[in-house]
Amino acid sequence: MINKTITIFTLFISGLIYSQVKITVHGNIEAKENINDTISFIPGLFLDDKYYENQFLSIPIIKNEFHLNLSINYPQMYVLGLNSEKNSGKLRFDCCFIDNTTTLISLDSNFRIKKSNGNTNKEFLNRFIPYIFKGKKENFHFYNFDESLDERLFNYIKENPDSYVALWFLIGRFNKEGYTELYNKSLQSFSQKIKNDILWKKINEEFLDIEIREGLEFPEIVLKNINLKFETLQIPETEYTLIDFWFSRCRPCLEEMPKWIALYERYNSNGLNIISISTDKTENVKTYWQKRVIEKKIPWKNYLDENGVFASKEKIFSFPTNYLLNNKGEVIQKNIAPEELEKLLINSYKIKTYFDDYVRQPQVPISVFKKD
Template identity: 30%
Template structure:
């Protein structure tokens, strides 16, 4: 009975989210008898969960990173085939001579059908041919967004007006090209690199049903919904730390405001800025401000190190260790230090990634 249920579930999943067949014919003379990696671009905020690259394994091609990429042992002629849930943005990586870093190609899309790719040299410059309609769309889109992209810095703080401006340009593009997967992935990329903005929610409904019914779109909708619900104005979720306890909505009621600090023992800025956080605690602890730290560490060695760091810095507030990895899953946390200010009702009033420069100003304004 159990096996029958599993088969039915597989059939239903395949029917709802059909997979697309792809074939890549690759030539890379400069890398013959060497290997290349085929991988997604660097990302954050659980974006990697959207990738599902099912390659057909053979003596030269093997799947890596839980079906997020592939390892290709380069021959004079190489064929990579398999299935994808939707057109996927990917890139090639090759180790540099020092073997300590990688060269990377420009972004391209694995799309349905046959795609011919030639890598001309060690710099991984690509020439694409064959049925490359999605890639042609991508090139058109990036040219259209060139000026807007030039104003933005990945994984740094940006002017919200610049994000809004790019979002409106994308809006106009999607209205003209509702079936554009590159436009969809541009929203995904912007969330990953620049953080959450409401305009993403406004743009998603503009896509065609073909895009909307893909598993890529459906899974991204869930990520975006989680971002929206835990952004400023949303509610802080319950977090369970196992035997150490949990954070619940009721726990915020005893304080005017609570500062939640998400950090890691592997995060140098988190540790370097800890003395300033201690000063802030001393300033506000008697004014109804509560402090909670959550460390993204699970091994006993890291937990011991976390206790040592807090002891050396004379930290007096509670520090939890997120052994169940609930914090990044429930708050879609993409990095640290992440500071979240929560009011007595469990409502998020501020979410700051990467620094504590604005925290005192926000706390002062709220206390007034």
């Protein structure tokens, strides 16, 4: 009974830091001229509205000032937009964190965030950016974040397990790049306080829903075949199988396809198989997808994940995306490059490289083995 009471008390105390409260944020623009516009606080690129309590906030700016009223349960991360720039094609990527300690947001004349007094935004500016980007603040915006910084994000979470800034960045990375074991380790490294909160629970549910994982068999899924008949995807009993997600109007996918075809033609008899899964939209299936398969002379099995339903659930938003499977149908690597796969095959099969053939047969295109 005592332990139960202590647990309930602990959860209550942890919830006090970011409990739902109504706040008013005063905003101002430090500019010489009077600005009258409308400012919007918008969910960031790659981030779904479901992560937000207040999904879209639009407030008038009158003589360089605006007032934002909202109820907030946990820190929110927004990017800014202006009504006057709505049709200009201009995108703003600077992110701003608002929590229940935020009372002031100050922007410069270019509408870049100059100051925000909330605890989360202070952490973002004073601890997170210097740690992740080694102090280089001047040209930072959220989407400069890339794969090379994922390990640093993991280490930051281990050192700062209560960080909502790091949690939002992890959500952004997961929604852009998809599932990785490092992202999962990062998610599980947050404190129990964070794990008790709504935001962590939302993203954890999505992680649990991911089926394509390293070390596990590729899931059995029902897709359409090239004749648009439903068919269960079968993983052949070959040494290696590459599952390639693409769509017919994806330029990088089409540029990479000849390399996969060359690999397939050389190594298929030794145990390499390739399976393509297109995520084409319904209106493009007959017009583009079926024709592309014929035009490109794609020799392996082609499936259609119409409108990318399965791919979206698996957080596959970047194309091409591929998964290499072993002879048990287990995922052993994500996004292997053609050159990298060739090296693996050479080591496995103990046979010659494309370069050997190129020396003897100059008609083999150099792009087959040369990196872009």
